[in-house]
Amino acid sequence: MNGRRMGEEVLEVAGLRVVARGVGTVLVDDVGFALRRGEVVGLIGESGAGKSTVGLAILGYTRPGCAIEGGRILFQGRDIRAMTPPERRALRGASIAYIAQSAAASFNPAMTLFEQISEIPVRHRLMTPAAAKVEAIRLFSELELPDPERFGDRYPHQVSGGQLQRAMAAMAMAAKPDILVFDEPTTALDVTTQVEVLAAFRNLIREHGTAAVYITHDLAVVAQIADHIMVLRHGRTVEHGTADQILREPREPYTRHLVAERLAPHRYRADIVGGEPPLLELQDVVASYHTLPRVIDGVTLDVRRGDTVAVVGESGSGKSTLARVITGLLPREAGAIRFRGETLPPRLRERSRDQLRRVxxxxxxxxxxxxxxQTLYEIIGRPVRFYFGRPRAQVRARVRELLALMDLPADFIDRTPPELSGGQKQRVGIARALAAEPDLIICDEVTSALDQLVGEEILGLLRRLQDELGVAYLFITHDLGTVKRIANKVAVMLKGRLVAAGDTARVFAPPLHPYTELLLASVPEMRRDWLDEALVGRQRTVAAVRNAQIELAQ
Amino acid sequence: MTVPVRLFGHRLTLPALIGLIIILVNVAAAVGAPVIAPFDQADIVGDAYADPDPQHVLGLDNLGRDLFSRLVYGARMSIGLALIITCLSFGLGVTAGFAAAVLRGWADVLLSRLVDLLLSMPTLIFAFVVLSVLGTALPVLVVTIAVLDAPKVFRLSRALAMNIGALEYVEVARLRGEGLWWVIRHEILPNAAAPLLAEFGLRFSFAFLFIAALSFLGIGVQPPAADWGSMVRDYRDMINLDAMAPLYPAGAIAILTIGVSFVVDWMLAIHARGQGEGA
Known part of the structure; x- marks a missing residue:
């Protein structure tokens, strides 16, 4: 550990205040924490809580238009705010490094990984190019990247998302910094990839004794890696304590709410019994894009009235394409889709207005x-006018009714979407779908762009609407937590095929299909030892999935 | 650097305010030319090359016409023509561009290749050929420049419509079963308005300079009608006589172009800000 003492304080932030210049909005106010060598502080909060702003402030940086207005940021006793720009530049990358959410956007696609990873140590004259390359290879093998000797010769687009995220960690570690700032580094990854990347990050931090700030919105992720957790909300500290204390005995109501939401027990919904024919039937549906054959490969699925069927899978499994095939945006190649007993034409243009209205x-x-x-009146009112041809006054009344159903104030009717929050916009999207009085609503990842608590509210709203209106949902999601809470049936997709389908309780109970098992085992839990346990069982499951895939291909 | 004046709900910057004032003064001169100008543009009111006096604030030109009056009438001709040309080229370009983007397929290929063909020819030489053959009547001039300008508008509007057409709210409209015209009118056009408006300002400046260039070459606006480009040509020899005459129309061209650019820059800046995440 080249003479670095563990436990020595490397960073102290006190009374940090960041404001947006011009408008004067306070983004972060009076935030403070200390970071010792080998320690990880987790910053938790919803979007807009100021987590990333704090993370960037540690590098003495703010987003354009913002300014650090008050407080101290002491790095090994020296205030970063008081440094000259060249001093700060010498610090960034070399002593404090940053790992962003989207590795794909952070790498230059025209340079190989080696060139980019050795850039910082070489530029800062900490290593010769040859030494930097040796160091990069060592980091690649530590991060369990395949073929470490040659991994760096590839370009960013030639490696997978999870590998690129790890390469980014290698880039950050290349100059052996004292502090690493992780800004939502696993949020954009698939759940099964997240486990590996998280484990790689944790090992890296432990072996090098680096101090780290880990920013995320997911308490279960931070539980695996952080020693201390700080909860932020509206730019202020809500609670700050050890990871165990925050997770087990949260003191503040807001933290308790966050923890409780994550721990909420799943009540599997019972299947709806009824002899009536299914609302939507898919039979051996096949669909391709011109460049990609058989993105949907022989899918058979039923949705009944009042059902919530979840389609789960990782990115690239074809779940969103399935929605495009059902709506007719992508015509199916083979198979049948029946809706209320009648066959739906493959193409959108061949469908009747009534068929379009119902989905x-x-x-x-x-x-x-x-x-x-457009105003909300235009957005929500258009389907009412288009499908039912009602006069203007009635349309307005109907829009008000729908707004009330969404728990949105009636005077929102003349607002435009930019004047609404994310959750409110999603409610407008739901209102627009309901305005057509459909039988089936396809929900494509409707909560994944929302904050956890807001997403919960939207799920609650969807459930209430289903009880009141009897509408069926086809729920496309990668989040198994959502599936367990809302769906009575589930279909698990892998490479365009269904590997398991049926009642949620049955699909998620043993005997599990290996892929379902892998998905379930990859969802982070709030226990601090979850990651270790997950890694143990993982190799066997991964092997089983590989075998299952070979079987599928045959 | 903002001033407490708003336009379209956005605060004006100082350059934008200056640009706006320049445009308003020019437009006022163009619209009110018969009232503002003390003499007619073709009237010979005194000796050639006469120096300025209280009745003739800028002096007289090579034929004895009042320079100030000709400058004011020149604004009317130059700005009027440029505006008609720009509107025409936008009508053509935007319609074709949106249609190509939404229809795709062979319609897009046909229109895009036609546009490539037009873009591959040097505009000034093309205009020279057409105007020499068809004559220099104003309608011919207007249509020629508009057709030469339309491909650039086509390229922008096609790209804009392609981008907007890929967004989910357009997909929603298509899924609802809306027709092509409705999608273009209600979903694409309002969202393309800001960049198109900025482009309009830019194209206006170019049309204006193009007319000036053609007039300077003698194939644009024909005498005795005054336009700033032909005035520069007609008076260029007066510079030898130590007269400011050619500098007035040249300055007017420069100032109006700068004024329009200021306003366009401001519009583009607002548009770029609107492109950020969320609102």
């Missing part, structure tokens, strides 16, 4: 799913 969609990103130039 509606809600999207992941309410920002791009709502036209920001």
């Amino acid at each position: 509606q969609m809600i999207y992941q990103m309410p920002d791009v799913a709502l036209n920001s130039c």
